[in-house]
Amino acid sequence: MMTAHRKSNGDIATSFVRRHIGPSAGDVTAMLEAVSAKSVDALMAETLPASIRQAAPLDLGKPLSETEAIAHMAELARQNQVFTSLIGQGYSGTILPAVIQRNILENPAWYTAYTPYQPEISQGRLEALLNFQTMICDLTGLDVANASLLDEATAAAEAMALAERHSQVKAKAFFVDRDVHPQTLAVMRTRAEPLGWNLIVGDPLTDLAKSDVLGALLQYPGSSGAVRNLRPAIAALKAKGALAIVAADLLALTLLASPGELGADIAIGSAQRFGVPMGYGGPHAAYMAVRDALKRSLPGRIVGLSVDSRGAPAYRLALQTREQHIRREKATSNICTAQVLLAVIASMYAVYHGPEGLMQIARNVHRRAAVLASGLRKLGFAPLSDSFFDTLSVDAGAKRVEIVARAAAEKINLGIGDSGLRIALDETTTPATVEAVWRAFGGTLAYAEIDAETREALPDELKRTTAFLTHPVFHAHRSETEMLRYMRKLSDRDLALDRAMIPLGSCTMKLNATTEMMPLTWPEFATLHPFAPREQAAGYHALFARLEKWLCDITGYDAISLQPNSGAQGEYAGLLAIRGYHASRGQSQRKICLIPSSAHGTNPASAAMVGMDVVVVACEKNGDVDVNDLRAKAERHSDDLAAVMITYPSTHGVFEEHISEICDIVHGHGGQVYLDGANLNAQVGLSRPGDYGADVSHLNLHKTFCIPHGGGGPGMGPIGVRAHLAPFLPGHPAAKADAPVGPVSAAPFGSASILTISYIYILMMGGEGLKRATEIAILNANYIAARLDPHFPVLYKNAKGRVAHECIVDPRPLKTTSGVTVDDIAKRLIDYGFHAPTMSFPVPGTLMIEPTESESKAELDRFCDAMIAIRKEIAEVEAGRFEIAASPLRHAPHTVHDIADDDWKRAYTRSEGCFPDGVSRTDKYWCPVGRVDNVYGDRNLVCSCPPVSDYAQAAE
């Protein structure tokens, strides 16, 4: 490791703050002038209500330079111990091919991309996700898969909820295989309890027939390793009209009959072992696949095929109308941020290995497990099941402690179950590992000898006979050169932060610094199993403790849970805490949740998931919450009021004056205040939710705290709470088993490995730097508002004419004068080389823009110039140069098909279309497809790789 030269942190040359914040000192002066503010302090005073301003500065210690931060992380890494974890329980050692690690996981073209809502600039990652879905459909033998869910345990809970909606059995009872992973069961209990569903745990082969249940979750192979024939259990369930869900291991499925062939309706599981490091819990992609009849109920995002303006095939997110923003409290799931980057990695692992490669890996792993079993039998420890894939359970009796200790001396972790020991092998297992396990069990055996006398242990009746991954994409990239170029080709199709500003409101697409991204792939952070003994993860725990302390200081809360894997999961955990608190005071009837009409769609969806009844509070014309309406509704529901969920600064991008009053009203009626802190970027260092009256918030670390968006995930949504809610933070069977509220994630610290990113960010910024970042984020937003307002009016400002960290511009009047839609503007921005702002949220027909502090004045000006040039194009329509339907706005985005069109008959020139004002001919970003047809894609749902012939036909 490099040694830090420990010099002044304030030094401009080594200061990270100067690298993170876009505008220079000169830029700041110019922008202050443009917004008519005397100073940054004066601007803040005009933006935030004085009553909520934070008194004391953040106390986060001195900032480190990038070099010093890396040295510090190396010290933390040394406190983690890299053991060989054979614990299993849904997490396996895996080998991430180096070409994928460097070109996806460590490549900003992939990790800084946004969720692919704008399909034209997202074709690369959409193709990778379609490969993921194809892989999942093939391996599970089911018809439609999503991409993706947060982890296996929450996927199981989502599947249970899906089954509840579709089952013909009306009983509110659900059966869970006693051989599921314990954390899966725990998360399902958390989800079932508020909804009044009863979980029955038992042996599916003997207990299922007697149970009147709406559905069942069966694990395949079981958590113990046993491979059981689930066909009879599934048939019995289906005969009653109940749904069968199978949690399946993807690697095992390369050799075993698929869940679909066994009769399952739904399959779920984790794609972690397809190349994604364990990372002490995550992030990893979970999957869900369903029979065709259930596809319109599938939670999470689904990539589908559609056509573009020239009729060529184009990918897009399908069925977007199911998202929470539309369905709100009627949404059946709150999943928003998912695990896109990890699904991409898993799909590339399959592209890299192909079906033969995956089967070879599976056969090797199985071979090692079979040899291990033979040896253990010789040593008097016969595995409990004769049929297994890669995991063995043995009853070690009184020798258990001794064996675990001897294994630990060999730097091996075994799985410790209720009644015995578990040994789960994986693709990293070598003969030497197997011999070391034998030694732990008290015998010295030679792998080669035992190998010669061992037969495989997969039951004939369950062997896979069907082909999978037959699509050419899984066959054409076996050389590293082909693989490298395939990944490069896909990323070249996309527009991510490595090319241009992504001015999305509510999503904070700021810098994800390279230094912040480095440690998470170091083995000391990447290879730890989430259930490894705590003392092996001392570095991680030191990091968690410090990060929790910092986040408490930043938010004014008393305690933090690092468990939730996304903002929406944080909302869910926060509402569970509120629910637990009311119940502990004998107030379980408090079930009303007040939510302003402008709230993010996940808010009402999360409230519904904890069994709360949503009552919508009106907003005033200026966008503020209607305090009178809120007061009236709080009064009306005084006895039953559970909470208000309020976003601050508001989703309209303004610091409302009445926030403290709102908190007081709700508290006065016995309710709790949930403050949606996804957008803390306007507050860090300036104001603290815990100070001005909120009881609980989630913080999206993938927004404010620099975890990259990954093309739609991963994320982390820790929650902060005031002391009275701290006992009701999520527990976990592996950490706090006796907590009154159960876990919301499979792993106790969620996606632990990416917490390193936020940690390093805070470490390098320090308190002053973070405050400066917030100020510049607000200055940048006000600068954009000032520049655009004469062209596209800014919809909401506070009484002093200021916006917070984002602003909404309103092109709706132009629809009347020209016919231009918000879509036209968004797509035309692509021609100028920009990702569109957030469209139609929270106000339909408008654009929400959030520049963040990381964008320089030059980039802000480039964006504003593009918007102003677009306004001129709209003026041309207004002036009658051409109809909107014939304008470059409606034909946007323009592609190479346009510039090369020999039959050009448009009312504007090709260069007006392709190279509008200010666009460089040298550095032009070309999106690969024209405007994508949304309706077509939903009518003709195709969610796995189409045959290559489809492309050939379309190209003709």
Ligand SMILES: *Cc1c(COP(=O)(O)O)cnc(C)c1O
């Ligand atoms: C992003 C966001 C959320 C949801 O966060 P996810 O991580 O996508 O689940 C919730 N509320 C607001 C205001 C947000 O901007």
